Amino acid sequence: MDLINNLLLGFSSLAGWQPILIIVAGVILGIIAGAMPGLSPSTAVALLVPFSYTMEPGMALILLTSIYIASNYGGSITAVLINTPGTPSAAVTTLDGYPLTQKGEAGKGLGTALVASTIGGAVGVLILILFAVPLAKIALQFSSADYFALALFGLATVASMGSGNIAKALIAILFGLLIKTIGIDPISGVSRFTFGMDELYDGFNLIPALIGLFAVSVVFAKVEEWKMGSKGLVEVSNKLPSFSEFWKIKMTILRSSVIGTIIGIFPGAGATIASFISYDVAKRSSKTPEQFGKGSLEGVAAAEGANSSSVGGALVPLLALGIPGSATDAVLLGAFMLHDLNPGPLLFRDSPEIVYGIFTSLILANIIMLILGLYGNRAFIKVVSVPAKIMYPMILAIAIIGSFAVNGSLFDVAACIGFGVIGWLFKRFGYPVAPVVLGIVLGKMIEENYRRAVMMHGYSSFFMDKVSLVMLSLAAISFIYPIIKQLRKKNK
């Protein structure tokens, strides 16, 4: 009953046109920022923090969380249409989203991404509202050994990405892991492979690397083809998936929403890992795994359901404990503090109207996102009909602006172009680029948790801890099984 009363309190704080307008504005800003390569959810929220300082605390946080949830969806738009993930987690969305566009079914890709994002976002928020406190307590029990095992499990998903050639996918992921060794050593504080450059002290920024690998590489490949022409990229239909098509992937959407929320809860895991793991699970449990990578609606739904639901998950430790669960949460924590609020259990007691205002606004934000997305998709889809000779220079321009926007540094622009060349070489020789992103995202998590676990309890800690043991076994099975399957196929 308490919960219902509090939720009513939350809804009452949204009464009036102003809060609704703020949510609409937040969702629009979030979708645009998410779609814009270079503006990740955390950057988008950070950009609006100074602006929100002059607002009432409740309204400020509603604005910021609306941006947070919408930007995770926004990333899928450019991922589906022009193979450029607008956010790191949308790298997984490109795997099946872009093939759909190439087949002329961009409408299906966008529609699936939108619906999966909405349902995922709603599931994440519902779990947040109902179980925030007990789930946060469980997340705290996770030791470094468990985090290491979780990250390794994430790494094992590479086996489902190589589309046939596991060796090439493995090389790609190792490349990503190697890139991540550049920068400060997370345990000892020694700087590694920086060659005295301050820009490399924190390692390569993920965003310029992402834009380079996915977007700039395609531009280079097109320049090489030298067939620009004045026709649009492809003939596309903006037809949404039919209801029966949605009905077929209902389980995938629900499963990925739960996976995304759970992974989101663990501080430091986050949307990108959630998307990779969810994609892997969806492929394994699919009746048509051979469609993955070629434009499977399930693939798009798995990635988008997971990254949107991870928002609700990541807010669990922030609101229940005052511990930021993601990079965006860290920015939100600062926004709370600017308004002299301290998230944590006491906030539920002292300012329930703020906590439940955020909860209810997140639900509303999801609904508004669905409506705006349905209208927006009709406009977004026109991007694909832009002639190639205009489209690709535009992509390059956006890539450069986007990587500059991350930190206002020309080094990031150079890094973006450099990764563009690497991505182009990878594609030319048939290496997938998504595993590189996975390697970069997981590299630090694997390294620091492994070393920390050993420092704390020695090498045996990975096997003494039950959670870690189970996850390590799962990782081993999910990694080895596809290899055996591939070998068997060859022998036949």
Next chain:
Amino acid sequence: MKTFKMLFLALTLVSMLLVGTSYGAFPKKPIKLIVYTKPGGAIDVFARKFQKIAKKYTDTTFVVVNKTGAGGVVAMKHVLSKRADGYMLAAVTRSNIGKMVSSKSNLKVDQFNWMAMMVSDPEAVITNRNQAINTWAQIVADAKAKGGNQLWVGPAAGGNDHIMALKTWQKAGIKAKWIPYGSGGKAMAALMGGHGVAYVGNPGDVIGKPDLKVAAISSKNRLTGKFANVPTFTELGIKNHDSEIMWRGFMTKKGIPAEAQTFYDKLFAKMNSDSDWQGYIQNLGANPIFYKQAKFTSIVKNDREVFTNTLKEIGAIK
């Protein structure tokens, strides 16, 4: 002749006007306030509070500019790359000094004008209320029993908090292990989950987290308000361990015009006695202070030496 006289008069007037405007007329345009974290970071909140309260005392706007990278080294180099006209102020913390050393940058303390140290935040040992070991005496007894295997969690190796831990162990005559995490928040999560016995940070870290408590602070006197019952190390029998702090303050590039210096000196003095400003800092469990150039610079120089020695000791630099 008449026209010459008139021209002379006009020129004199114009030059007097020019002199008049340049003298004592800082600032003429908005001042950039450089912050080395993203919006929402602790120092960013600090800078924005300053920006808001400073409006009471000056018509000039402070524009917060976030320049992230290498724990502040990128921001410091940005300050150096501009003219020393006083229109670029930077918010700094003690951890920047550590990063100056650990990043092996060629930054020198003398290149900057360490203008005002405004916050002194005592370093604190923080424990989990729900664990059996949560007072300082219990920590010491447990450390002795475990013989060097007691786990302390905190942010990165070689930072403020690690140095505080090393000094605390040395002064208390105990041994323990420092387990570094990616951020203070993650380390606090580890303490809440019972993966370590103690966390090193500042009293403000426990605000809003009822499971955590401050077991001891490195300070000459007890704090006031909600931390009034926290014992100091001196009270707990650990001598000469009363001045480990995290500070926050402001600096510019060296060599700013005298009128800019006067403007800032006056502004910081007024800020320091402002009740909103004091309230904000005390709410964080820290002390509002105002150390001017000479004292601040000597503190920074000393800090640089401490960081250099510690980082060499733990092998992070040669």
